[in-house]
Amino acid sequence: MEDFEIYNIAVEIIHSINQDINEAIYEGVNGSLSLVWSDQKLFNAWAESCEDFTKPPKHKIGLHYELARQIYRDAENYCNFAENELPKEKFQNLFTILQPAPTLPAALSKDDCCYIMFVGALTWVYFHELGHLTQEHGYIRKIFSTNTSMAIHECLANSPNKLDEKNSILSHVMEIAADFEAITFCIFELSRHFEGEKLQGAIYMFICGISCIFHRFNEEKLLPSEAQPTGSHPNPIIRMEFNLPHIYELLDIFQKPFKLHLDRKGIVHLYYRAAHSSSLFWLWQNTEIQDIPNYYFLEGILNRPDLKPYFRSIISTWDEIEPTITKIRRFGNDFGLIQFTEELREKLM
Secondary structure (H helix, E strand, C coil): CCCHHHHHHHHHHHHHHHHHHHHHHHHHHCCCEEEEEEECCCCCCCEEEECCCCCCCEEEEEEEHHHHHHHHHHHHHHHHHHCCCCCCCCCCCCCHCCCCCCCCCCCCCCCHHHHHHHHHHHHHHHHHHHHHHHCCHHHHHHCCCCCCCCCHHHHHHHHCCCCCCHHHHHHHHHHHHHHHHHHHHHHHHHHCCCCHHHHHHHHHHHHHHHHHHHHHHHCCCCCCCEEEEEEEECCCCHHHHHHHHHHHHHHCHHHHCCCCCCHHHHHCCCCCCHHHHHHHHHHHHHCCCCCCCCHHHCCCCHHHHHHHHHHHHHHHHHHHHHHHHHHHHHCCCCCCCCCCHHHHHHCCC
């Protein structure tokens, strides 16, 4: 597909969703959600809200054409990787943990897989930005930190500017919170278009897509997260550690209406493989690393004792800002709000 075709598809899809969101949500609260596209060559998206949350929301989402182009190329390359180019030398032994080696979902054609991965990842970015707006993160950042900007940019994941500890922790929490909103939006959106085995396959490709996005925003940064948050965005693997369980829970709850042919164990096994295969693809395509570090594998939050201080910081900060978010959040599905179980809290102590 030529670049201009990618741009046309991206604009058509996102503008259609944005129009639906305006009609279904914003008109009901006398607000508006505007959408702008930038031709600046950045893998970036951003969200901006007005300063006074008590007034009707005047929200804005910005997307870059370059973001759409790179998401599509990653989807295209991943599908080639999974179908024909599984590494014969570099990762031959490493794929033993995923035997049989990852392949594309059997219920979907290769073209369908590429398209779904592209559209799923692109719409996830849009809904991630909407998540920031839904929870008024510009306002939250203004009252809980020293940063007064009402705009949140994703490309700041790679910014050389250092954040102090308080601002960094808050930024990580808001990114995870926006991830949760986006995951919820997208899972329900996918269930409107697919069911049964095709839905299972579509969610597989969706997870591959968001995994690539997490890596893409962090470029070559493959170092494990530190004991406390640094920078503006979580490490890609840690980000997926938060998001995968949320997907598991949604699919487990809605197995019957979604007509899934999987039980809880099957859900975890299938989508764990999706996250791993796309992370291995990213490593294979974009780095010169010959051996995969241990931290690169998904292990589960409770299996990362060295990161307990990090996770405790995330939970305590969420507990601090959640009452305000709940108070000012005017729309959104209840499943879009982060939930940390008492069991998880106790085990992280």
